[in-house]
Amino acid sequence: MRSYIIKRLIYSVIIAWGIMTITFILLRLGPTSPVDRYILNIAARGQDVESVRQAIEARYGLDKPLIEQYFTYMGNLLQGNWGWSFSTSQSVADLIASHWIYSFQLILLATIFAIILGVGLGMLAAVKQNTRIDYAASIFSFIGISIPGFWLGLMLIMVFGVYLGWFKTYYDTAYPVWSLENIRQLILPVLALSIGALAGYLRYTRSSMLDNLHKDFVTTARAKGLTEKAVIGKHVLRNAVLPLVTIIMFDLGSVVFGGAYLTEIVFGIPGLGQVSFNAIFANDYAVVVAVTLIGTFLVLFINLATDVIYTYLDPRIRYD
Amino acid sequence: MTTETVLEVKNLKTWFFTPRGTVKAVNGVDFVLRRGECLCLVGESGCGKSVTALSILRLFDSPPGKIVEGRVTYGGADLATCPIPYLRKIRGKDIAIIFQNAQSSLNPVFTIGDQIAEQIMVHERISRMEAMSRARMLIEEMNIPQPERALKMYPHQMSGGMKQRAMIAMGLSCNPAILIADEPTTSVDVTIRAQIIHILQELKTGRDMSIIFITHDLSLVKEIGDRAAVVYGGRVVEVAPVDDILKSPAHPYTVGLIACLPDISAKSRRLPSIPGNTPNPLDMPSGCPFHPRCPSVMDICRSVAPATVSITDVHAVSCHLFVNAGGRKRQ
Amino acid sequence: MTDVRPGRHDIPVTMNRRLLDYYWERLSKNQLSLFGLGFIVFLALVGIFGPIFAPDPQKTDFEIKNFPPLGCSIDESVYDIKTGDLTTTVIQGRPDHPLGTDSKGRDMLAMLISGARISLLVGLLATGIAIFLGTFIGVLSAYSGGWVDNAIMRFTDIMMTFPFFLLLVMIVFIFGPSLAIIVLVIGLTGWTGAARLIRSETLSIRTRDFVTASRALGASDGRIMFNHLIPNVSSLIIVMATLSIPGVIMAEAALSFIGLGDPMSTSWGTILNTGQHSLDTAWWVAVEPGIMLFLTVLSFNFFGDGLRDAFDPRAGI
Numbered sequence: 001m002r003s004y005i006i007k008r009l010i011y012s013v014i015i016a017w018g019i020m021t022i023t024f025i026l027l028r029l030g031p032t033s034p035v036d037r038y039i040l041n042i043a044a045r046g047q048d049v050e051s052v053r054q055a056i057e058a059r060y061g062l063d064k065p066l067i068e069q070y071f072t073y074m075g076n077l078l079q080g081n082w083g084w085s086f087s088t089s090q091s092v093a094d095l096i097a098s099h100w101i102y103s104f105q106l107i108l109l110a111t112i113f114a115i116i117l118g119v120g121l122g123m124l125a126a127v128k129q130n131t132r133i134d135y136a137a138s139i140f141s142f143i144g145i146s147i148p149g150f151w152l153g154l155m156l157i158m159v160f161g162v163y164l165g166w167f168k169t170y171y172d173t174a175y176p177v178w179s180l181e182n183i184r185q186l187i188l189p190v191l192a193l194s195i196g197a198l199a200g201y202l203r204y205t206r207s208s209m210l211d212n213l214h215k216d217f218v219t220t221a222r223a224k225g226l227t228e229k230a231v232i233g234k235h236v237l238r239n240a241v242l243p244l245v246t247i248i249m250f251d252l253g254s255v256v257f258g259g260a261y262l263t264e265i266v267f268g269i270p271g272l273g274q275v276s277f278n279a280i281f282a283n284d285y286a287v288v289v290a291v292t293l294i295g296t297f298l299v300l301f302i303n304l305a306t307d308v309i310y311t312y313l314d315p316r317i318r319y320d
Numbered sequence: 321m322t323t324e325t326v327l328e329v330k331n332l333k334t335w336f337f338t339p340r341g342t343v344k345a346v347n348g349v350d351f352v353l354r355r356g357e358c359l360c361l362v363g364e365s366g367c368g369k370s371v372t373a374l375s376i377l378r379l380f381d382s383p384p385g386k387i388v389e390g391r392v393t394y395g396g397a398d399l400a401t402c403p404i405p406y407l408r409k410i411r412g413k414d415i416a417i418i419f420q421n422a423q424s425s426l427n428p429v430f431t432i433g434d435q436i437a438e439q440i441m442v443h444e445r446i447s448r449m450e451a452m453s454r455a456r457m458l459i460e461e462m463n464i465p466q467p468e469r470a471l472k473m474y475p476h477q478m479s480g481g482m483k484q485r486a487m488i489a490m491g492l493s494c495n496p497a498i499l500i501a502d503e504p505t506t507s508v509d510v511t512i513r514a515q516i517i518h519i520l521q522e523l524k525t526g527r528d529m530s531i532i533f534i535t536h537d538l539s540l541v542k543e544i545g546d547r548a549a550v551v552y553g554g555r556v557v558e559v560a561p562v563d564d565i566l567k568s569p570a571h572p573y574t575v576g577l578i579a580c581l582p583d584i585s586a587k588s589r590r591l592p593s594i595p596g597n598t599p600n601p602l603d604m605p606s607g608c609p610f611h612p613r614c615p616s617v618m619d620i621c622r623s624v625a626p627a628t629v630s631i632t633d634v635h636a637v638s639c640h641l642f643v644n645a646g647g648r649k650r651q
Numbered sequence: 652m653t654d655v656r657p658g659r660h661d662i663p664v665t666m667n668r669r670l671l672d673y674y675w676e677r678l679s680k681n682q683l684s685l686f687g688l689g690f691i692v693f694l695a696l697v698g699i700f701g702p703i704f705a706p707d708p709q710k711t712d713f714e715i716k717n718f719p720p721l722g723c724s725i726d727e728s729v730y731d732i733k734t735g736d737l738t739t740t741v742i743q744g745r746p747d748h749p750l751g752t753d754s755k756g757r758d759m760l761a762m763l764i765s766g767a768r769i770s771l772l773v774g775l776l777a778t779g780i781a782i783f784l785g786t787f788i789g790v791l792s793a794y795s796g797g798w799v800d801n802a803i804m805r806f807t808d809i810m811m812t813f814p815f816f817l818l819l820v821m822i823v824f825i826f827g828p829s830l831a832i833i834v835l836v837i838g839l840t841g842w843t844g845a846a847r848l849i850r851s852e853t854l855s856i857r858t859r860d861f862v863t864a865s866r867a868l869g870a871s872d873g874r875i876m877f878n879h880l881i882p883n884v885s886s887l888i889i890v891m892a893t894l895s896i897p898g899v900i901m902a903e904a905a906l907s908f909i910g911l912g913d914p915m916s917t918s919w920g921t922i923l924n925t926g927q928h929s930l931d932t933a934w935w936v937a938v939e940p941g942i943m944l945f946l947t948v949l950s951f952n953f954f955g956d957g958l959r960d961a962f963d964p965r966a967g968i
Contacts, residue, residue: 018809023821030825142683146949148901150908151923151941158930158937169930216424219379224439224490225412238429258816262905266927276817277909280824292821295814303812315429315474 005308012304019296023289024073028066077293083286087279092290095275100294101177103271106193107252107260109186114194114201115248119241122205126213127232137202144199149259153192153266160188171268189267193259197251204247208240215239242314249306253299326497326530327353327376327415332390332400333554334375341602345371347554347609349390350628353498358524358531360541360562362577363551366598369534372551373500375400376532377411394498413443416491420503422483426475432459433471436490443494458489462519481512488519499523500532505540517544538581542566547634550574553599553609556628560635570637572614608640616641677961684957687950694947698771701764708765708917712756717933719744720751720759725932751935753925757917759939766919766940770947773834773903773918774896780838781899782892785845786884792846793853804850811843819902823911830913833906837899845891852887856880886962893955897948904944919944 076082082092125137161169167188175182212218213236221235222228261273268274272291279287311317329351336343346368353359361369374380376392376399392399395414399407419425427435436458437451444451452471459467462485475483484504491499501520505513521544523529533544541548541562549559550571558571569575576594596613599605605612611621620640628638678684719725721744728739744751750759792803822836906912907920908927919940926936 014805015809015812018805019812022809026822026825031827142949142952146897146945146952148904148941148944148948150905151937151944154923154927154930154937155941158934162931214381216419216421217427219374220419220425220487221427222379223377223411223417225408225410225442226438227408235427235430239427242429253812253814257814258905261816261820262909265909276820280820280911288821288824292813292817295817296812299814300812315431316476 004311008304008307012300015300016297019293019300020074020077023293024070027289082290085279085284085287087282087284092286095287096272096290096294099270099272099275102269103260103264103273105177106186106189106263106269106271107256109183110190110194111197111252111256113190114198118198118201119205119244122202123209123237125202125206126209129210137206141199141202144195147195149192149196150262150266152195153189153263156188156192157267171270173270189263189269192266193256193263196259197255200251200255201244201248204244205240208243209236212236212239242310245310245313246306249302252302257295257299324355325352326355326394328393329376330391330393332372332375332392333388334371334380334385335388336384337386338384343601344554344604345601346375347604348625349551349554349556351549351556351559353530353532355530356524356528357546358533358544360545360548361532361534361551362536362538362541362548364536364598366601367551368554369551370502373417373502373532373534376500377415377417378407379417409443412439413494414496415498415500416494416496417500417502418487418491418504420506422480422487423475425487426483428475431472431474432478432486436493439490439493454493458493459486462486462489480508481515484508484512484516485519488516492523495527496529498530498532500534502534503536520544538577550577553604554601555609555638557610557639558637564635570631570635570642571639572616573610674961678957681957681960683953687953687957690946690950691954694767695771697764698768702768705761705764706758708757708761710757717754717929718742718748718752720935721746721749723935750939753922753936754929754933759935762917762922763919763939763943765917766922766943769830769916769918770900770903773830773837774900777834777837777841777899778892778895780835781841781895782845782888784838785842786849786888788842789846789849790853793850807843807846810840815840816902816905819906820911823906828911828913830916833903833913837902841895841899848887848891849884852884853880856883890955890959890962893951893958897951900944900947
């Protein structure tokens, strides 16, 4: 067991190295270098382009051979020196530190909501298979995975913000992050962000429950005299959630992070997604790269955590 | 062994209503179970014996399945129609059932100790610690080595024989009056089979327990059974003490079954078999379900289901050959 | 006309036709997937032939800006600074712009048609690239085995760790927003799922009993791959491709929505981008492209789901 965790850790380190390397390659493959982008901004302010370029290149070692640049790059990343954001005049690290909490809150709330509703409805649909509830849940899940999250966000703003006036149409950062007023503001964004994931969890839970509802050990549980609630809530559920844990974690990276990016932009939430978005249009390279890397490392960490947690949950893997 | 009846099954019919048609899995089963005896339900796969067992406790999947007719009388109540909370009190406490495949019948994510203790705690108001120590005693009784360690094991960590014995321990945990064993030895090897049979025999004599033993293996019937009920096409076609059935089988199907037993001393090289196939429960033959394969088939067999008549006071058969021959009709 | 020659010469052709009929029969029992297929065909027709009949989507005409769709009306309030009057006129939809116009006077219907063409193009091309790459890498990895397989799988793991949309955004940012780049990028980053699935399917087929039986009968590796691997894998590929298209279309729409789309083209996402600022004055600009997106994705999901059920030999009757 312990050796498995260590092996996974080492593996994660390798993947992390791979991530950083591939990002470096992509950066250097681009038609315009980071310097060129910076120059675009400078030229607009009327400074002498060439001397600035030479100064930057000398400073950042961009005139050195590629390999040396690579090592400098890796060294910087590992030491926490993630560059300077010229569009906001602060270090990238500071910029991230002041904005990450908004993304974290949004994603956390959306995930909790999606899990509770998705798994709950999925269980209901499985137990009431082929009834109207089940069909309704099926249709709902198809709609949920097909609706574009960012468009849903726009529609929610339009209906509940513009026409009904129940919510403000912009995000007010005046409230403390964990206050009730702030969370109230997050109702619409959380809804828009979670629908896609929720629908997915509903489907997977339903199918996992159905897989287990007709297994032999369920008959045994009934034969022991347990109530239906205990049979389904304890015996079936405990088996059904095992594959769900992996799926939920996996979805986090592919669906939720991308969705959060868009949701922040639509609702004006100053999280890392919006930070990156602003940086794109300011040609602020370092920030865009930094946000992407953070997202990727988070996914890596979540994958590692999921693997470890899963081995604890499934006794068949724990004792092998 | 007294002649006191603990369980009576009368004209039980369990049908499954599926989109492809109505599966008449159990289609008129009658038998009684006496205290301290072992009644064997014998038949080929698909004849309805397992569904009969499940029907006693109404454990089959209920949207498609339904008991359409019949009575299951235990302790003065009809288990086929009684309210479910009452049935739950009987399940696992008065009547326990153990299944064929121990690996799939045990929950893979809970320990053996947990699963046994759980059953005890459902029916008795005792603490978890007490339940666990009772579970430990039961495991020890089943001759499972290192009982303390076994309590904390998960099903996949145990061998086939251990799992089967753990399941028996679980079934016995509340000291039931009736134990239904659905082919408990089919998926284990010969040495384990002997152990399990031994355990069951001890239960019969030691605890005065009644056993319904379901099997397709006639040699087991001889080893452990007191009486045998032969099941075919969802009906009991013959019931009698084991010796009687083996020595003088009445129903043509039983005759065929016994003839199929491989006999080392037999001269011929070909194994005898009953021609034809077991009936498709979606499309049961009319009249007597055995008539398409019966060597003594008569016209009436094709249209009328035979009543059950007694040949002797302990031997009954459901066949037109005997109905007309003046046997007394069973009520 | 039956061919009396012994051997399997004639089987591939007849078998395939009967097989296709069988699959079609199973598929057509699923009403939702038929609806999906119908809408996809409709969309394809619109995308291919629509631009021929429709007016130029890029043509701006500020005279007719912000007209609602046919049958709807909207109040437009104009505040005269000089006189201090607030005059409200009711603007009705016009039949020559049945779906309305946007803030620059461009015809909505024309833009939606153009968007359909782009979405389908991007969807098909990018998915094609992704599935082709994924299949190639998957089969290569499975057949190579050893350290090559290992290395390829590690690389796949690395690429899969990147959150798809974040990676997309970063690459489009680096390489510039043109339609070609977007198609390429989506294709070159979306192959990982296909590679994993194809590789595991290939590996499992190699060990399955019918392959061992074939070998026992003397079939060569090549013949095995042709007769057994490809038919079994092809249904998986078709289902994967159909179910990947919605994700691709959404990705392209999302990119266009935040402004990283091709500025020359009118994709549904771009329309949404302009529409998000006029939710109160011209709600249709935000609603219509979204509905199109939703229906398109829904149709591919319905159809893909139905395909998967039709191909699965174990599902249902």
